[in-house]
Amino acid sequence: MMTPMQRVLTAMGHEEPDRVPVFILTTLHGAKELGLSIRDYFSRAEHIAEGQLRLQQKYRSDCLYAFCYAALELEAFGGETIFIDDGPPNAAAPVLRRGEDIDRLEPPRPGDCAGLNRTLEAIRRLKDRVGDAVPIVGSVIAPFSLPVMQLGFEQYIELLYGDPERFTRLMAVNQRFCVDWANAQLAAGATAIGYDDPLASPTYIPRELYLKTGHRVAMATLAQIKGPTAMHLASGRGLAIADDIVITGASALGVSTLEDLADWKSAVGPRLTLIGNLNGIEMRRWTGADAEREVKQAIAKAGRGGGFILADNHGEIPWQVPDEVLLAIRAAVDRWGRYPLEWIE
Numbered sequence: 001m002m003t004p005m006q007r008v009l010t011a012m013g014h015e016e017p018d019r020v021p022v023f024i025l026t027t028l029h030g031a032k033e034l035g036l037s038i039r040d041y042f043s044r045a046e047h048i049a050e051g052q053l054r055l056q057q058k059y060r061s062d063c064l065y066a067f068c069y070a071a072l073e074l075e076a077f078g079g080e081t082i083f084i085d086d087g088p089p090n091a092a093a094p095v096l097r098r099g100e101d102i103d104r105l106e107p108p109r110p111g112d113c114a115g116l117n118r119t120l121e122a123i124r125r126l127k128d129r130v131g132d133a134v135p136i137v138g139s140v141i142a143p144f145s146l147p148v149m150q151l152g153f154e155q156y157i158e159l160l161y162g163d164p165e166r167f168t169r170l171m172a173v174n175q176r177f178c179v180d181w182a183n184a185q186l187a188a189g190a191t192a193i194g195y196d197d198p199l200a201s202p203t204y205i206p207r208e209l210y211l212k213t214g215h216r217v218a219m220a221t222l223a224q225i226k227g228p229t230a231m232h233l234a235s236g237r238g239l240a241i242a243d244d245i246v247i248t249g250a251s252a253l254g255v256s257t258l259e260d261l262a263d264w265k266s267a268v269g270p271r272l273t274l275i276g277n278l279n280g281i282e283m284r285r286w287t288g289a290d291a292e293r294e295v296k297q298a299i300a301k302a303g304r305g306g307g308f309i310l311a312d313n314h315g316e317i318p319w320q321v322p323d324e325v326l327l328a329i330r331a332a333v334d335r336w337g338r339y340p341l342e343w344i345e
Contacts, residue, residue, distance in 0.1 A: 002018045005132055014305060016340065020299055020333055022309070022337070023061060025311055025315055026065070034051055034054075037085065045121035048122040063137050064134055066126065067316070068115070069088050071090060073140070074150065077095050077108055096147075107176040119138075142200070179224045179225060182227075192251070194231075201237055207241055207244070231253050234314055254275045273308065275309045278313060279294070281318065284322075292335070295337075300341075
């Protein structure tokens, strides 16, 4: 039997491992495992590491997930986070209120932010425990998408269309921070970095605008990250920019539940590993039979020939998804994900 690392690397090499790898990307569920509130869970590196280790053993996921919550990156720029009892922490008010704030903005150092340091310490603890047996997945918000939190969506769209000079400066600051933050996670022991870029999706902006802005930013940023990267559009559609994503240098892509895995497999072939695309929102209401059906369908569409990792479509399974569903997903992978997939017609 392969280790999770061997299984994932084989799949990403577009060969068939012993079974389809599965990433059960739980962040908040670690608080449940330790009997803590979400705020308390994310307050200490040892909580995060222990929660991830317990979840990986419980669900037999093929990775450990170092992502905590997106607003951590806003904290690095002086922002605040709003914690709730049953959902992901959210960014509070934007930190950039006027154009002049962008003119004065400098990239923060990851080591100067307490929240980012906790994540790095959690990664080091995970690495000490699993070595090279289990991939540790880190995460960054793309420079192109981070301003949604820094400015607010409306102000950012106005900047994107109306103030190219300040947009360029903001991208330079965010890119420096993003590269430093990604490489700090890799140095701490992360195996790969998720590059979360939802605004790149044609769900939000036209491809023509993306090619002139976020795509150029992604090309320049990913080239400086010292490890493999997986692009994620956080539930947004991406088929219309499939070829554009390939040339960014990303090794993998998170696929939206709004798109068909078979279409993606046909579009990118061996050029990208596909990750997805179970519907995390609907997952809250699944029965065991629902979980088995969805897993089987995803594997049938994308599993042959490797290049596929089963996961949810967003990169974060909601708090409300019960253990029974996640265990049913894992059992279905054992039943239908063993290579060779001779059951597929």
